[in-house]
Amino acid sequence: MVSVGIDIGSTATKAVVFDGGVRGRAVVPTGWEPREAALSALRDALLQAGIAEGQVGGIVGTGYGRISLPIFDRRVTEITCHARGAHHLCPATRTVIDIGGQDSKVIALDEGGMVSDFIMNDKCAAGTGRFLQVMAGVLDETLDGLGSLAAGAEPVSLSSMCAVFAESEIIGLLAKGLEKERIAAGILDTIARRVQGLAGRIALRDTVTFTGGTANNPAICRVIAAHLGVKLHVPEDPQFVGALGAALIAAD
Amino acid sequence: MSLTQTEAFQRIATIRERSVIALKESKETGLKVAGTYCQYSPAELIVAAGAAAVSLCGTSQTPIPAAEKVLPRNLCPLIKSSYGFAVTDTCPFLYFADLLVAETTCDGKKKMYELLGQIKPLHLMQLPQVQNETALDSWILELKRLKERLEESFGVEITSERLRDAIRLLNEERRSLKELMDMCRLKPSPISGMELLTVLHNTGFNIDRRDNIALMDQLTAELRRRAAAGISPFTEATPRVLLSGVPVGIGSDKVVKLVEECGGSVVGFENCTGYKKLDPVDEAGDPLVAVAERYLRVPCSCMSPNPGRFELVKRLVEEFQVDGVIDLTWQGCHTFNIESHALKQFVQEQLSRPFLQIETDYSESDTEQLKVRIEAFLEILARPR
DSSP states (O other): OEEEEEEEOSSEEEEEEESSSEEEEEEEEOTTOHHHHHHHHHHHHHHHHTOOGGGEEEEEEESGGGGGOTTOSEEOOHHHHHHHHHHHHOTTOOEEEEEOSSOEEEEEEOTTSOEEEEEEOOSSSTTSHHHHHHHHHHTTOOHHHHHHHHTTOOOOOOOOOSHHHHHHHHHHHHHTTOOHHHHHHHHHHHHHHHHHHHHTTSOOOSSEEEESGGGGOHHHHHHHHHHHTSOEEOOSSGGGHHHHHHHHHHHO | OOGGGSHHHHHHHTHHHHHHHHHHHHHHTTOOEEEEOSTTSOHHHHHHTTOEEEEOOOOOSTTHHHHTTTSOTTSOHHHHHHHHHHHHTOOHHHHHOSEEEEEOOSHHHHHHHHHHTTTSOEEEEOOOSSOSHHHHHHHHHHHHHHHHHHHHHHTOOOOHHHHHHHHHHHHHHHHHHHHHHGGGGSSSOSSOHHHHHHHHHHHTTOSOHHHHHHHHHHHHHHHHHHHHTTOOSSOTTSOEEEEEESOOOTTSOHHHHHHHHTTOEEEEEESTTTGGGGOOOOOSSOHHHHHHHHHHTOOOTTSSSOHHHHHHHHHHHHHTTOSEEEEEEETTOHHHHHHHHHHHHIIIIISOOOEEEEEEOSSSTTHHHHHHHHHHHHHHHHSOO
């Protein structure tokens, strides 16, 4: 059976078409209209797979926008979907770390790959993809640029985890003439400390799989792995893990 | 007909309005009223003084901005709301109260009471923070001090006989409430958590205890009929949640609402607005000592250590066929927030049940974030164990 998973995140909307394996996938910016983004990601992914909408047996929606679409047969939270996707890609996964656009989470899986516990960050942007985006913006860099800039630099210590306060702190440091590289390294450090704080509330068991678009950035992966003292497994295309999990659940 | 449309439920739903009218009339004919905030307030002494013991408001977001003009913003919403109602004079029960009875439970409350005491006559009881013999001795002295204050303020004598009568009456009310709450042991429960919360919340404002007992017995009888006929808002498969942690009421009910909107059933409230109320006072022996023993036993996180809470959670998880425990902690409530760590270990390891801590306040700003956590938790509970 052909199934589809659509993960409507706060930043990006991802769709995966699954039929024994991934047949097609697409990512579009969520923008201000999550419904349109979901439909457009669905169209693109089906087109890539060469499958007509009528052939799809089930669609599961996940992500913060999961409430908004009548095409979904079911809605499942991103916690369950990320766990399912990560376990499918790497059956040894016992912990999933996901840094999304508006929240970050650490998920514990049992031997069968089922969620046994999870923890999410508080309701603010500290430790999320949004934090990175805002800080990269202050330095006039892209996310990738932020990573390469940070490589090898001695991180400056930023005391603010809050996206608003950290921005003022960085502007202050720039005014003092501190090197951009050190600030970039400090920003990654802040994210890693935040994830470390979250992860401290759940026993981190191997294998730790890192999902979400942020995991595409090797510099961030390195810093987080160093802070947690674990090896991170980053699947190919970590951004699609939630949508893949949703497609797998739709195929059940 | 839904449960909320039944006569018993309708009367319970309007207790607050009726109680305000009754209070106004009774005050004109000389009734004395003592307001309480906490499960540690020994209502038996107030009732034995011939006065009405009523709960005071503290579960609404509305007066919090007014409270924040004085109190720190990062204080627990329950304390801010209670104080906010007082400074804005918007709680009718506080308005009618001749005396407030309060206790030194947590740091936030006892310092807030210093400020509240400037607005209203307030008797502060020094609550011990440990449950042993020495603590009991000093707590008995505190109860004697309250007895004297009530006698002096209300111009009455609290005899042992009157205290025994009050103990019997309040135990009868506990018996009635327990039978009602125990209907949730059935699978599926014939009453939703939100409906039960309405009963728990509203009956606290009733000055007529016998009316409370009659209404709750009537509702329990109705629930028995419904259960026998297989009527329930839930199914056998609905995940059953025990809510532990901080007190909740109408207005601070968002987590209960969300759990049930997301497809769960709240079958028990292990908090001081729920099952902790039901512990009866021993009717034998010295009545004042018996009252002291009962109230010192309340397993609140302000006690250190607090083993009673863990025992109660274990008992409720087993007796109410609970699938998972949600520990609700208000932001700024240090004692419950810290205790959550030990409770999580206890529930996951000793009771083998999934556990979710939710730290929030009275505002609606985090509804969507809470929904994700609660839905994900219910997804865990819905799996066959």
